[in-house]
Amino acid sequence: MDWKKLSTTKITQVYKSIFLNQCYICNAKAQSTLCNSCNEGLPANLNHCQHCKRPTHSADILCGNCQTSRPAYHICVAPYRFEGIIKTLIHSIKFNQGIHYIRPLTHLLSEHLIESYSTDHWPEQLLYVPSHPSRIKERGFCQTKAMTTQLTKDLKERLDKNPPTVPKKNPLKKIKNTLAQHSLSRKERLKSPQSSYQLDGTIAKHVAIFDDVMTTGSTIENCTKLLLKAGAERVDVWVIARTPDKEN
Structure with a gap:
């Protein structure tokens, strides 16, 4: 023993x-x-696009954007809408040093991931969408890195096998300090520079990208294309929440 x-x-x-x-x-x-x-x-993301998980009024549909230009990633796991309690907790982590809320959020995501991959192959590698160094210095930490660390711990405790590996040095780097996404309109987000990120490191064949929130999906799509160009054959997207379109 x-x-x-x-x-x-x-x-x-x-x-x-x-x-x-x-x-x-x-x-x-x-x-x-x-x-x-x-x-x-919690605001569960029950009605959503089949592919990008954008909240919709009906379930099991393919949204107009995905019908026109389907994102390059294979699947997206986004269990919550970015509103209500979920929005409050994520904002607390990012802007009010509420890092103690990381554990419950990643615990919730791990539950949905285990369900999603119950009949699928788990990724070999897990990367996170990083903040720019100046933003990390301003905030004191990178919230996506901290969330990824805790998420891996959660999965390791609950899976009967090892979770996807997280490189000691994240291959994804943000090289342009763009304006904070929450301060931009949808139109402005879509016009943000598409070369804000670069890759520096070894990429597995099956990769998962983690981010806390997906809004327009332009950041995730940019990172996905970089990974596919670098040799990845499948890219999955893991986010805690997806932002609903604003009502006009």
Whole structure:
């Protein structure tokens, strides 16, 4: 018997039972990161485009953009709409140092990923969409890097095999410090420079790209094309939330 491993497992169980047995939002007793009431209040992305997961009014359709110009990635996992509690938590992480909310969000995403890949092959490699160095310096950390680290831990605990590997040095780099996407209109986002990112590193055949939120999808599409050009044969997209189109 591996006593060292057993001891570490027991210590982890005790730690979780003492410190992680309450909801991250309302502090009520909870078996997971969120209580049932808060979990039920999350804006689930139920009606969406089959391919890009853009929220729509009807389920199981292909949106106009995907019919006209289908994105290059293979699948997209986007379990929530970027509104309500989800929007509040992500904004808290990015703009108010609310890094403690990373754990419940990545835990929720890991649940949906395990369901999505129950009959599919898991990616070999996991990359994240990085912020520009000046933005990281301003914020104090890169939220997508921190989320990817926690997400990998969540998957490792819950899968019976190793999750996709995360390179020590992320091959994706942002080389142009463009304006923050949340400050731009959809039209302005689509006009953003398409050469804001570059690749520097070894790319696996089957890759997943993680980002916290997908709005127009232009950033993800740019990164996907870079990966495919570098030798990837399949690129999957993992995001926590997808932004609904604004009502006119």
